[in-house]
Amino acid sequence: MDNNTGINKNNDIFDLNKLLKKYLNHWYLFAISIVVCSLIAYLYTRITPPIYQINANILIKQDDKSSGSGLQSAMLKNFSFGSMLGGGGEVNDELYVLSSHTVIKEAIEELGLNKKYILKKNFLNKKDVYKNSPLDILTDRNIADTLKVGILFKIRIKKDGNIKVKATKGFETIASTEAKELPCSINTPYGTFVITKTPLYKNGQPLSMNIYFSGYSATAEIMNRKLDISITNKKANLISLSIRDIEIERGKDLLNKLITIYNQKGIEEKNLEATNTAKFIDERIALISKELSDAESLVEKYKKENNLTDISTEAKIILEQNGDFKAKLIEAETQYKIIDLIERFLQDPQNKYSQIPFATGLSDKASTEALQGYNELLLQRMRLMQTAKETSPAVVILNQQIDATRKNVDMTVKNLKSSILIGLNDLKEQENKFMARIKGMPTQEREFLDIKRQQVIKEELYIFLLQKKEENALALAITTPKGQIVDSAYNLYKPVSKSNLSILLIGFFVGLILPIFYFYLKELLRNKFSTKDELERITNIPILGEICQSHSKQNIVVKDGENSSISELFRLIRTNIQFILKGKEEKVVLVTSSVSGEGKSFISSNFAASLALLGKKVVLVGMDIRNPRLGEYLNINSKYGLTNYLSEGVTDYNEIIIHDAVRKNMDVIIAGPIPPNPSELLLSDRVDLLFADLRKDYDYIIIDSAPIGMVSDTFSLARISDATIYVCRANYTSRDNIRYVNQIIAENRLNKVSLVINGTNAKQGYGYGYGQNNA
Incomplete structure (x- = not known):
């Protein structure tokens, strides 16, 4: 027989009929699981109330950039250079x-x-x-x-x-x-x-x-x-x-x-912004009012000192000629004034954490973003201070960020102010050139134009601030929430949770699947085999047969006239061994196992007895000399054993043979006393000499050896054996032990290895394969 190992070609074929048969044999588990899971699902439907979904929708209204709350944009638009700044919060x-x-x-x-x-x-x-x-x-x-x-x-x-x-x-x-x-x-x-x-x-x-x-x-x-x-x-x-x-x-x-x-927080935020804006506008109006009064007084004084009556009519021609030029000059000076106001606002310590109420018409995008970013940080701090203290780490970090940003903004404003001043000086230089061209104009008229221009600037700023004051007061009086309620909270009519029928169906299917998962997990985690089919999936070693569990109190179950299932199974093994032993010269059968407790001595003793029933002369040799149990197992007492012969304490091997120890034609050699050097004794020449003599006197020699998973003594006996019966036990021998046997065979460390499965539920009828039940 071929002892090469590997995976059986048919091992991976999915046997649906066998699987269904396995599930049907455990139908009660499916029934219990379905009933329990369905009951749990029913209890869940009784205990758990339905879940409803509640919705609401609001529309976020954007800030009107021309209103009082958008003061900075409105101011800049009035002066035709504020289109680059935006206002209002994003929906995100x-x-x-x-x-x-x-x-x-x-x-x-x-x-x-x-x-x-x-x-x-x-x-x-x-x-x-x-x-x-x-x-x-x-x-x-x-x-x-x-x-x-x-x-x-x-x-x-x-x-x-x-x-x-x-x-x-x-x-x-x-x-x-x-x-x-x-x-x-x-x-x-x-x-x-x-x-x-x-x-x-x-x-x-x-x-x-x-x-x-x-x-x-x-x-x-x-x-x-x-x-x-x-x-x-x-x-x-x-x-x-x-x-x-x-x-x-x-x-x-x-x-x-x-x-x-x-909405309440939005209104509070708008009111706070409007209040701060109103305070700033009042301060600016008081300052501009004084400057406008001074400018008007200067105009009045100049007219009196120079005896002028209708300077407007006199200067009409000049104003018409250079109207466009003067408009540019006024616009530049207005921009410079606004920049100056912002600079002074930033330098005032009282405005350390106050928002800049308006900005300049910046043509530089970076400057615009700097001002907007600074105002956003101040607004973030204002919101944070509603729920946190001044010493809060978040407030301290934000204050540091605001201080750093303020320095950048201050530098940006100064740079922009310098840039506008350069442009303004350039316009004034051009004005001087223009005035030099009109040499015929009296000096009084030119001086008056300069004084009048200052008055016009102050007056325009004053009127603008008064307008913004009224708009801001209106915004403060009529504050609307940011979120317009489109749909107040409402619930969907049908529950969003699963229906009772769905839950019951889920419970039914879970109950159906759980046993399948249980069997799969049990198979996945189990490290032992239970049937011949499972053993065949993990090895290609030939299987001589199966031995069912013995309920007899006697160790020798094979007897004359005995037709029990276990006796028939031993006879089947006896028949199958003939296909392994070739010729009369092959007569030594080594019986071993992986570990103790797999029934090695039971198999070797009854196998030898079944051979003796044929009238063959059989000797059973106990060669587990480290843990000798064969004599005790067969209830045999002898003065000498194998170790006495191997250690040369006995010279004639006939002295260690117990004739007809179990039955007629079946002799036994027990292991004898435990020696101090068992490995050396099994490797001695006297072992070869003994088996050479036994081969002459007996038809079959059965060796009851030590388990190979515990000691290596058995491998030294391969030289004297012709075939090996490897005993494994259902629900006892691990799959790792079988893989170890596969490795041993691949390395040719034992001769003609065949398996015998002990402790199965097999029942043998007439002939090989009839009447078996591997369930």
């Missing part, structure tokens, strides 16, 4: 504000959503009683603001009014108390909580209720994960809010409250 920014932790936390606090009330009637009947709770729990606001863990209060009230309250954190009980009436207090490591009754509480009725209490911040984090706030269309300014909840009113209240708080 408003999206982040609306979904911010601060806004959600404030809504949680106002609605009291950090408390959840569950009314229990029985195990299957639990109800979330939002706004309809007969009991409430109160505590100090600082506790709710700083609490980082969730606390469950289990409240039980009996008919006699006896109250029991237990507070738990996870599976740990942290406090408990009893009282006779409400309100009652319970002291926990996190603070004192008071249980009170609401108008819905009914005296004299038993009550079982759970109240979950958590901190505002922790609840806000949970709600933030449940909320879905997004822009429905990038081309529109519409923000959609949605949440899923078992309690529709709670979801509606939360969405509506978020919108309300968002």
Whole structure:
């Protein structure tokens, strides 16, 4: 027979019939699994209420850049160089504000959503009683603001009014108390909580209720994960809010409250901006008013000193000729004045964290972005200061960023001021050249034009600021929210959770799949084989036969006239061994196994007995000299054994043979005393001499050797054996042991190895293969 190892070509073929048969043999597991999973699914449908989706939509209105709130853009547009600056917040920014932790936390606090009330009637009947709770729990606001863990209060009230309250954190009980009436207090490591009754509480009725209490911040984090706030269309300014909840009113209240708080903060922000703008405009009006008065006084004084009556008529011709030139000069001087105002505003320490109320008509894009970025940082600080302290790390970092940005802005303004001044000086130089060309104009008229120009600039600034003051006052009086409510919170009619029928079907299919997964996982993790088919999947070693489990109390089960299943199986092995042993010269069969307990001695003894039943002369040699068990197993006592002969304590091998020890024609040689040098004895020449003599006297020589997985002694006996029976045991021998045998055969360390499976459920009938049951 070919002992080459490898994977059987048919091992990977999927046997659907066998698989179905295996599942049908365990139909009860499928039935139990389906019933249990379906019952769990049914209980889930009874316990879990349906989940509804609540939606709301708001439209973000952009700031009007020509209104009082857009002062800087309006001012620059008036002077024809402000089209590069924009105003108003982007919708994405408003999206982040609306979904911010601060806004959600404030809504949680106002609605009291950090408390959840569950009314229990029985195990299957639990109800979330939002706004309809007969009991409430109160505590100090600082506790709710700083609490980082969730606390469950289990409240039980009996008919006699006896109250029991237990507070738990996870599976740990942290406090408990009893009282006779409400309100009652319970002291926990996190603070004192008071249980009170609401108008819905009914005296004299038993009550079982759970109240979950958590901190505002922790609840806000949970709600933030449940909320879905997004822009429905990038081309529109519409923000959609949605949440899923078992309690529709709670979801509606939360969405509506978020919108309300968002709009309130927007109004407060606009009012603060308008108030600061009004303060700045008043200061500028007072300053410009004085400068305008001085300019008008100068005009009046000049006319009186120079006896001028109608200087306007006299200068009309000149103004018409160089109107365009003067307009440019006025515009340049106006720009320079505005830049000067901004510079002075930045240098004033009182305006350290105040927004620049207007900017210049910057032609440089970097300068424009610097001013806008500075105002945005100040607005961010203003929002942060509403919820944080001056010493907060976030505020300190932001202050440092603002200080650095202010320096950059100041440098930008100075550079821009220098640039405008250069242009202004150039215009004045051109003006001097122009005035030199009109030599005939009296000096008085030219001096008056210069004085008049200063008056016109002051007057234009004064009128502009008065206009902005009125517009800002109007904006302050009529403040509209940023978010226009398109849809107040509403719920979808159908629940978004799975229907009861779907859940029951899922439970049924899970129950159907679980046993399959169980069998697969069991097969995947199991390191032992149980049947002949499983063994054939991991080895190509020939299998002589199977030995079923023996229920006999006797060790020798093969006897004359015995027709039991186990006797027939041994006879089958005896027949199959004839195909392995070629000729009369091959008569030594080595019996071994991987480890102790696989039935090696049982197989070798009964196999030798079955050969003796044929009238053949058989000798069974116990060569497990490290752990000699054959004599004890066969209940044989002998003065001498194999080790006595090998150590030359006995010279004639006939002295160690026990004739007809088990039955007629079956002799036995037991191992003898345990020697100090077993490996050396098995490698000695006396082993070869002994087996040479035994070959002359016996038809079959069966060797009961040591397990090869424990010691290497058996490999030294390969030189004297003609074939090897390797005993493995179902549900005992590991797959790794079989792989080790495959490796041994690949290395040709044993001769003609065949397997015998011990401890199976095989039943042998007439002939090989009939009547077997490997299930």
